[in-house]
Amino acid sequence: MAANDAPPVDLLALTARLVDVRSESHAEQELTDLLEDELARHAPWLALDRVGCNLVARTTLGRDQRLVVAGHTDTVPINGNLPSRQEGDVLWGCGTSDMKSGLAVMLALASALPDPAVDVTWVFYEAEEVDARFNGLKRLFDERPDLLEGDVALLGEPTDGVIEAGCQGTMRVRIVLRGARAHTARPWMGRNAIHRVGGLLGDLDRYQERRPVIDGCEYREAVQAVRIEGGVAGNVVPDEVVLLVNHRFAPDRTPAQAEAHLRELCAPWVEDGDVVEVADVADGAAPSLDHPLLAALVARNELTVRAKLGWTDVARFAAHGIPAANFGPGDATLAHTADERVGREPIERTYLALADLLRTGAPTS
Amino acid sequence: MAANDAPPVDLLALTARLVDVRSESHAEQELTDLLEDELARHAPWLALDRVGCNLVARTTLGRDQRLVVAGHTDTVPINGNLPSRQEGDVLWGCGTSDMKSGLAVMLALASALPDPAVDVTWVFYEAEEVDARFNGLKRLFDERPDLLEGDVALLGEPTDGVIEAGCQGTMRVRIVLRGARAHTARPWMGRNAIHRVGGLLGDLDRYQERRPVIDGCEYREAVQAVRIEGGVAGNVVPDEVVLLVNHRFAPDRTPAQAEAHLRELCAPWVEDGDVVEVADVADGAAPSLDHPLLAALVARNELTVRAKLGWTDVARFAAHGIPAANFGPGDATLAHTADERVGREPIERTYLALADLLRTGAPTS
Numbered sequence: 197m198a199a200n201d202a203p204p205v206d207l208l209a210l211t212a213r214l215v216d217v218r219s220e221s222h223a224e225q226e227l228t229d230l231l232e233d234e235l236a237r238h239a240p241w242l243a244l245d246r247v248g249c250n251l252v253a254r255t256t257l258g259r260d261q262r263l264v265v266a267g268h269t270d271t272v273p274i275n276g277n278l279p280s281r282q283e284g285d286v287l288w289g290c291g292t293s294d295m296k297s298g299l300a301v302m303l304a305l306a307s308a309l310p311d312p313a314v315d316v317t318w319v320f321y322e323a324e325e326v327d328a329r330f331n332g333l334k335r336l337f338d339e340r341p342d343l344l345e346g347d348v349a350l351l352g353e354p355t356d357g358v359i360e361a362g363c364q365g366t367m368r369v370r371i372v373l374r375g376a377r378a379h380t381a382r383p384w385m386g387r388n389a390i391h392r393v394g395g396l397l398g399d400l401d402r403y404q405e406r407r408p409v410i411d412g413c414e415y416r417e418a419v420q421a422v423r424i425e426g427g428v429a430g431n432v433v434p435d436e437v438v439l440l441v442n443h444r445f446a447p448d449r450t451p452a453q454a455e456a457h458l459r460e461l462c463a464p465w466v467e468d469g470d471v472v473e474v475a476d477v478a479d480g481a482a483p484s485l486d487h488p489l490l491a492a493l494v495a496r497n498e499l500t501v502r503a504k505l506g507w508t509d510v511a512r513f514a515a516h517g518i519p520a521a522n523f524g525p526g527d528a529t530l531a532h533t534a535d536e537r538v539g540r541e542p543i544e545r546t547y548l549a550l551a552d553l554l555r556t557g558a559p560t561s
Numbered sequence: 562m563a564a565n566d567a568p569p570v571d572l573l574a575l576t577a578r579l580v581d582v583r584s585e586s587h588a589e590q591e592l593t594d595l596l597e598d599e600l601a602r603h604a605p606w607l608a609l610d611r612v613g614c615n616l617v618a619r620t621t622l623g624r625d626q627r628l629v630v631a632g633h634t635d636t637v638p639i640n641g642n643l644p645s646r647q648e649g650d651v652l653w654g655c656g657t658s659d660m661k662s663g664l665a666v667m668l669a670l671a672s673a674l675p676d677p678a679v680d681v682t683w684v685f686y687e688a689e690e691v692d693a694r695f696n697g698l699k700r701l702f703d704e705r706p707d708l709l710e711g712d713v714a715l716l717g718e719p720t721d722g723v724i725e726a727g728c729q730g731t732m733r734v735r736i737v738l739r740g741a742r743a744h745t746a747r748p749w750m751g752r753n754a755i756h757r758v759g760g761l762l763g764d765l766d767r768y769q770e771r772r773p774v775i776d777g778c779e780y781r782e783a784v785q786a787v788r789i790e791g792g793v794a795g796n797v798v799p800d801e802v803v804l805l806v807n808h809r810f811a812p813d814r815t816p817a818q819a820e821a822h823l824r825e826l827c828a829p830w831v832e833d834g835d836v837v838e839v840a841d842v843a844d845g846a847a848p849s850l851d852h853p854l855l856a857a858l859v860a861r862n863e864l865t866v867r868a869k870l871g872w873t874d875v876a877r878f879a880a881h882g883i884p885a886a887n888f889g890p891g892d893a894t895l896a897h898t899a900d901e902r903v904g905r906e907p908i909e910r911t912y913l914a915l916a917d918l919l920r921t922g923a924p925t926s
Contacts, residue, residue, distance in 0.1 A: 326794075394764075420748050420756075432787065532744050
């Protein structure tokens with residue numbers, strides 16, 4: 197590898213190259229092909245395995261410890277923000293922050309380090325931004341768990357170059373309120389299901405979220421309507437409205453506790469015949485900062501540590517017994533916005549911290 | 562004409578015959594052909610004009626007054642309710658109520674009265690049950706307004722044999738509330754547009770409608786959400802919600818006044834950047850019960866009079882300066898249902914009242 201204080205490649209330019217290969221969820225093939233081709237050419241020491249649009253590249257050095265570094269290749273739908281646009285040391289565009297700058301760090305490090313102090317498994321996976329049943333990391337854990345074996349994992353989700361510990365859980369609940377059809381000229385013959393949902397939406401608008409502190413990290417919960425649909429015809433009182441609500445819950449609550457909380461929230465507005473059902477759920481993950489590799493990464497680079505509010509696949513590693521944390525160059529607050537962007541500095545800082553960890557490993561205690 | 566107290570033909574059997582000629586909107590040709598053939602054979606004194614699937618049959622007696630009697634030939638899609646089924650004096654089937662029993666009255670009267678006291682124009686028209694741009698009466702007013710000239714009009718829409726005066730107007734307003742996208746794990750970075758609509762829906766749910774009394778008829782207004790849509794993705798704070806609201810307004814308000822009322826209703830919930838726009842509008846029609854022919858029809862038959870709440874083509878006549886009312890044997894509350902049916906009594910009552918009006922005309926004042 198090159199000098200300790202500068203990355204060997206222009207990481208912002210590499211990010212731009214990855215961003216400009218459009219890869220919305222379910223359309224990651226072109227980008228995955230590019231990554232596979234790059235690694236095959238520039239890191240021939242890596243064992244490559246591909247499962248669908250999931251690519252796993254591993255060193256096989258027989259080290260005592262194995263670090264897994266994983267990042268998703270997909271983005272949310274573009275929002276008038278492709279191709280990318282660079283001004284000075286800032287790059288704008290869909291996926292700059294979430295998380296192609298992280299992929300750029302992974303690709304550059306994988307190609308630069310033939311002989312790290314710990315074995316490394318680089319995981320590039322598909323479909324993280326959509327329903328969990330499509331998640332590439334889930335598929336790998338289901339079909340090829342051997343490829344994901346390791347002692348600790350880092351996920352390149354946007355954290356602005358700090359360690360974000362654990363993650364909140366996420367649950368989507370489908371709420372169906374019923375009514376009765378009638379002609380809109382005689383609405384008292386029926387009951388308007390769309391009108392019925394007003395009270396619940398008002399409660400969601402006024403919702404006061406919990407902010408529990410766990411291992412020194414403050415989490416912050418959320419309850420957000422993410423989809424609403426209803427209507428029969430322009431002259432018919434609608435007999436059904438469907439509301440999808442996304443709940444983010446801190447890792448001190450189980451999915452069952454989170455569901456109970458949501459049901460309590462909906463209860464004043466729900467009647468017999470209505471539906472409140474969990475559409476999908478993913479557990480959170482407690483912080484795992486006591487693991488030696490994570491502790492070394494934090495201590496040697498004096499990294500800031502804070503709670504991860506979004507759900508990330510660290511929870512999937514945690515569920516398989518692998519302590520994990522989020523560590524990536526992007527800015528999560530800009531992810532999924534039209535103004536998504538990333539700066540050169542956090543990308544290089546992330547690169548250098550990871551390079552240092554891979555070169556030195558954890559202190560033997 | 563036959564005795565005053567009984568129709569000369571079995572009107573329920575005639576209704577069944579018309580019902581069993583299926584004529585959903587845009588497929589009225591077979592029924593229109595049948596009506597044209599019947600009138601040509603049994604009422605040779607009528608001048609027949611046909612425009613597409615619209616048939617106009619007129620006496621040309623040079624009377625002082627001309628009554629227009631109009632009815633649409635189309636039905637909504639059948640709903641497992643054809644062929645018709647008769648039990649005793651009740652006939653079930655698609656179109657029995659809306660409005661082939663009315664067509665049967667028209668056909669029988671047209672064939673029975675070669676020498677009425679007023680000239681009569683019988684109008685059988687297509688495509689009333691679908692988008693207004695297909696409406697046969699609209700087409701006739703556009704292409705052959707001469708065929709529709711008259712002093713007063715009756716529309717055979719189902720009123721259960723009473724006079725339904727005028728009609729309410731209808732307006733659809735599209736409301737778009739904006740927000741700002743953000744990740745649902747950090748909703749305070751954005752603004753949830755779906756949550757914003759809760760307040761407006763709550764107001765619609767609590768809406769107290771006006772019930773103005775006009776010429777002794779109580780109208781009853783309505784404001785009903787008929788469609789709602791919003792949502793970007795399961796993990797994104799939505800930045801837009803679209804609500805379609807249908808307003809039915811009494812004929813003492815103009816469309817401009819109705820729009821102003823709706824805008825006032827929305828105002829507390831609408832901000833700069835949101836949209837409130839009229840999607841479509843159809844004016845109502847005032848009751849015209851002071852017209853001598855309508856007054857005579859009501860008085861001589863001691864007919865009940867009430868307000869028409871739904872919009873009907875009487876508004877189209879009113880807009881062309883022809884006072885009009887709804888008067889038909891069907892039951893509007895059964896229209897468009899699988900259980901649609903009609904009884905013999907209101908058909909015969911409607912027939913006899915119209916026969917009396919045509920035989921006697923209005924008193925000369």
